[in-house]
Amino acid sequence: xxxxxxxxxxxxxxxxxxxxxxxxxxxxxxxxxxxxxxxxxxxxxxxxxxxxxxxxxxxxxxxxxxxxxxxxxxxxxxxxxxxxxxxxxxxxxxxxxxxxxxxxxxxxxxxxxxxxxxxxxxxxxxxxxxxxxxxxxxxxxxxxxxxxxxxxxxxxxxxxxxxx
Numbered sequence: 817x818x819x820x821x822x823x824x825x826x827x828x829x830x831x832x833x834x835x836x837x838x839x840x841x842x843x844x845x846x847x848x849x850x851x852x853x854x855x856x857x858x859x860x861x862x863x864x865x866x867x868x869x870x871x872x873x874x875x876x877x878x879x880x881x882x883x884x885x886x887x888x889x890x891x892x893x894x895x896x897x898x899x900x901x902x903x904x905x906x907x908x909x910x911x912x913x914x915x916x917x918x919x920x921x922x923x924x925x926x927x928x929x930x931x932x933x934x935x936x937x938x939x940x941x942x943x944x945x946x947x948x949x950x951x952x953x954x955x956x957x958x959x960x961x962x963x964x965x966x967x968x969x970x971x972x973x974x975x976x977x978x979x980x
Contacts, residue, residue, distance in 0.1 A: 817870060819917070821924045824864040824876070829854050832866060832873040836907070852886060853878060853905065861885055865925050867908065867917045875908035877921050879929060879937075893938075893961055894973060900936040901929050922955060930978040937978060943970040 824832070833850035840846045856862035861882035867875035880888055880895050880902040887904050888895045895902040903925060908918050929937055939957050941949045949972065957974040964971050 818868075820868040821921055822866060822868065823928075824857065824866045824873070826854075826857075828866045828868070828873050829857060829864060832864075832876050835873070835909075856880070856882075856885055862904075863928075864905070865921055865928070867912070867921050869912060869917075874912045875917055875921060877906040877918075877925055878904045879925055880904050881934075891962070894940075895938065899934060900938060900975070901934045903937055903939040906939075919951075919955070926976075926978055930980055935978055935980070936975050938973055938975040940964075940971045940973045943972055 822828075833846075833853065837846045837850060853862065853864065856878070857864055862878050862880045862885055864876055864878040866873040882888070882897045883890050883892045883895050885895065885902075885904075888902055892900075894900065903922065906918065906922070926937060937957070938961055939952055941952055943949075943963075952974060956976045959975045959977075961973040961975050963973070
């Protein structure tokens with residue numbers, strides 16, 4: 817068993833998005849999101865980081881830097897391309913949950929952001945996802961920023977000041 821955390825390669829992006837699409841057959845938004853997120857990575861508006869388990873990407877998280885990214889929609893309190901970036905699309909395959917891999921990935925993403933001059937990271941969580949909210953609070957994302965209704969779900973946004 818080998819585990820690696822890294823900034824996603826173009827091949828990683830293809831593989832992880834193809835897996836996401838396969839997991840969500842019939843939902844065409846995933847194909848659109850694949851194109852969008854690969855484009856963000858190519859332009860530098862965002863970078864995706866992956867957890868690679870025995871050569872296969874099994875988890876991901878994306879740092880959105882630009883407020884122009886669709887998930888941010890111009891909300892500079894969530895991402896301003898200067899001091900604040902947003903953790904988005906944080907996912908792991910079911911069989912790898914509960915092993916600390918996502919925590920390690922988030923720590924890597926935080927280090928990357930701090931090394932590149934960001935002082936805050938934000939993260940969103942659906943209000944009904946109380947387990948995830950508890951995890952994010954435990955990680956230090958405990959400063960409430962804003963709420964938004966996304967597709968009928970209340971999403972809470974929190975931020976964390978990064979250690980430099």
